[in-house]
Amino acid sequence: MSYRFMRVMILFDLPVLTNEDLKTYRQFRRFLLKSGFIMMQESVYTKLALNNTVANSVMESIRKNKPNKGLVQMMLVTEKQFSRMEFVTGFGQTEYIDNDERLIDL
Numbered sequence: 001m002s003y004r005f006m007r008v009m010i011l012f013d014l015p016v017l018t019n020e021d022l023k024t025y026r027q028f029r030r031f032l033l034k035s036g037f038i039m040m041q042e043s044v045y046t047k048l049a050l051n052n053t054v055a056n057s058v059m060e061s062i063r064k065n066k067p068n069k070g071l072v073q074m075m076l077v078t079e080k081q082f083s084r085m086e087f088v089t090g091f092g093q094t095e096y097i098d099n100d101e102r103l104i105d106l
Contacts, residue, residue: 005079006055010037010045010062014070024067031065048079 010032015021035058037045049055059074066072 004051006049006052007077007079007082008037008047008049008055008058008062009040009075009077010047010072011075012043012070012072014043014067014072021069024069028065028067028072035061046082052076 012028014025014028016025032045033039035047037047039045047058049058055076059076062072062074
């Protein structure tokens with residue numbers, strides 16, 4: 001079996017004007033974290049997927065758990081494309097193993 005690591009990126013902008021909005025925001029964010037997403041920056045989360053089939057399954061899960069209001073966008077890129085991301089200013093998080101090493105069971 002050939003592995004082609006993919007990266008699912010979720011970008012969202014949800015309203016937080018009312019208590020109900022805040023509750024929905026927290027629920028969606030908690031869902032992303034429990035699903036294995038890692039926060040890149042505020043309202044931008046990524047998850048490493050083994051291949052395109054797994055990535056599509058992850059994206060379908062997002063569709064099923066989307067909030068009713070706000071904007072949620074998904075983007076699928078290969079791990080090679082993701083690794084070419086340029087940090088113009090600032091730096092990436094180093095607290096987590098956020099590459100294909102986290103998929104390998106030692």
